[in-house]
Amino acid sequence: xxxxxxxxLDEPGFTAEAFEAQDAEFQQLGQCxxxxxESWENSQDWAQFYPELEExxxxxxxxxxxxxxxxxxxxxxxxxxxxxxxxxxxFTQRVLDEANRSENLAARQPLSAQAVEELRSDIESTLDxxxxxxxxxxxxxxxxxxxxxxxxxxxxxxxxxxxxxRPPSWAWGSLAVAMxxxxxxxxxxxxxxxxxxxxxxxxxxxxxxxxxxxTVTLSQSEDLTVIWLADAxx
Amino acid sequence: xxxxxxxxxxxxxxxxxxxxxxPKIKIQVQVIEASTKSKGIDPQLGKLKKAFRGYQGAKLVDxxxxxxxxxxxxxxxxxxxxxxxxxxxxxxxxxxxxxxxVAIEAFKFSAQTTHKKKNATVVxxxxxxxxxxxxxxxxxxxx
Numbered sequence: 001x002x003x004x005x006x007x008x009l010d011e012p013g014f015t016a017e018a019f020e021a022q023d024a025e026f027q028q029l030g031q032c033x034x035x036x037x038e039s040w041e042n043s044q045d046w047a048q049f050y051p052e053l054e055e056x057x058x059x060x061x062x063x064x065x066x067x068x069x070x071x072x073x074x075x076x077x078x079x080x081x082x083x084x085x086x087x088x089x090x091f092t093q094r095v096l097d098e099a100n101r102s103e104n105l106a107a108r109q110p111l112s113a114q115a116v117e118e119l120r121s122d123i124e125s126t127l128d129x130x131x132x133x134x135x136x137x138x139x140x141x142x143x144x145x146x147x148x149x150x151x152x153x154x155x156x157x158x159x160x161x162x163x164x165x166r167p168p169s170w171a172w173g174s175l176a177v178a179m180x181x182x183x184x185x186x187x188x189x190x191x192x193x194x195x196x197x198x199x200x201x202x203x204x205x206x207x208x209x210x211x212x213x214x215t216v217t218l219s220q221s222e223d224l225t226v227i228w229l230a231d232a233x234x
Numbered sequence: 235x236x237x238x239x240x241x242x243x244x245x246x247x248x249x250x251x252x253x254x255x256x257p258k259i260k261i262q263v264q265v266i267e268a269s270t271k272s273k274g275i276d277p278q279l280g281k282l283k284k285a286f287r288g289y290q291g292a293k294l295v296d297x298x299x300x301x302x303x304x305x306x307x308x309x310x311x312x313x314x315x316x317x318x319x320x321x322x323x324x325x326x327x328x329x330x331x332x333x334x335x336v337a338i339e340a341f342k343f344s345a346q347t348t349h350k351k352k353n354a355t356v357v358x359x360x361x362x363x364x365x366x367x368x369x370x371x372x373x374x375x376x377x
Contacts, residue, residue, distance in 0.1 A: 204349065204350055204351040204354030204355075205347055205348070205349050205350070205354045205355070205356045206347065206348040206349075206350060207345060207346075207347050207356070208333075208345075208346040208347060209345065209346045210343075210345045210346075211343065211344045211345070212341070212342065212343045212344075213341075213342045213343075214341075221284065223281075223354075223355075224281075224282065224284050224285060224355060224357065225347070225354075225355070225357065226285045226357045226358075226359055226369075227345060227356065227357065227358045227359065228359045228360070229341060229343060229358065229359065229360045230360075230361070
C-alpha cells in the first residue's frame with residue numbers, strides 16, 4: 001500500500017504502483033464482500049443484511065485507509081484549474097469557433113472540394129485585378145471607332161469626290177511598268193545605233209557604236225572588252 | 235625591152251608608193267568555243283581568260299591572221315552554218331588608234347570599235363546552248 005502523500009497529487013495522474021496497490025486492496029475488499037454475502041445467504045435473517053453490509057464496508061474501507069478521498073480529489077481538481085487559468089474558457093472557445101466557422105467547415109470538406117474552392121478563389125482574385133485593364137482598352141477602342149470629330153456635309157462630299165478622282169494604287173504601278181517597257185523597247189531598237197560608250201578609264205578598246213536585233217551586254221575592263229549578244233536571229 | 239616594162243615598173247612603183255601611203259595593219263581573228271562541261275583553257279587563250287567566266291573549258295577552234303589596208307576587210311566562217319564574221323579596217327588615227335568595224339551579217343550585228351593600245355582585243359560572244367558559247371576575238375596590230 002502506497003503512502004498517501006501530496007507528491008502523488010502533483011503528478012498528472014496516479015502512479016502505476018499506487019494503482020497496483022489499490023487494486024490489491026480492492027481485491028481484498030471484494031473477497032470480504034463475497035464471503036459476507038455467502039454467509040448471509042446461508043443465514044435466514046435477510047432484513048439485517050444491507051445495514052450490516054454497510055457497516056462492514058465502512059469498517060473495511062476505514063481499515064484499508066483508502067487514498068481516494070473526496071478531499072484529495074477536490075484538491076487535485078482545484079490545482080488543475082489553477083494551472084489552466086486564462087488558457088481556455090468555454091466562452092472564448094465559442095467565439096473562436098464562430099470566427100473560424102468557414103475554415104472549420106472547409107477543413108471538413110474532402111480534398112478535391114478544397115482544391116476546387118482554392119482555385120476558384122485564385123481565379124476570382126486574378127479577374128478582379130485584370131478587369132480594369134480590359135475595360136480601359138475596350139473603352140479606348142470604342143472611342144477610336146467613333147472617330148475624332150464630326151465632319152461637315154461639304155467636307156464629306158469633297159472627300160468622296162477626291163476619292164473618285166484619285167486613281168487607285170495599281171494604276172501607278174501599271175504606269176511605271178509601261179514606262180519601263182517603253183524604255184526597253186527604245187533601247188533595243190534596231191534602227192538606231194547605240195550611242196558611243198564613253199570610256200573614261202584607260203581601256204584599250206572603245207566601243208563607238210553597236211547595231212543588233214536583240215539584247216547587247218557590254219563588259220569592259222582595262223585590257224578586255226566583251227560584247228555579249230543575246231536573242232540573235234538567224 | 236626595158237622600155238616595155240618601164241610603165242609596169244612605174245605603175246608598180248607608184249602602186250607601191252600608194253600602198254606605202256596606205257597604212258596596213260594585221261588583224262587576228264580567233265574563234266573560241268567555251269563549255270561548262272569541258273575543263274582546261276587553251277594556252278594560246280591565256281590573255282582572254284577573263285572573257286570565259288562561268289565556263290570551265292575553252293578551246294581555239296579557228297584562227298586567222300591577215301594584213302589589210304584601210305577600207306579592206308577579212309571574213310571568217312563561224313558556227314558551221316555559213317555565217318561570216320567580217321572585220322573591216324576603217325581608219326588609222328594619228329594617235330595610233332585603229333578603228334575597226336566588226337559585223338556578223340546573219341545576226342544583223344555590227345559594232346564600230348577603236349583600239350587605242352597595242353594588242354587591244356574586242357570579243358564578241360554568243361551563247362550557243364545552256365552549257366556552251368562561242369567567242370570571236372578580234373585583235374588589230376600595227377605593222
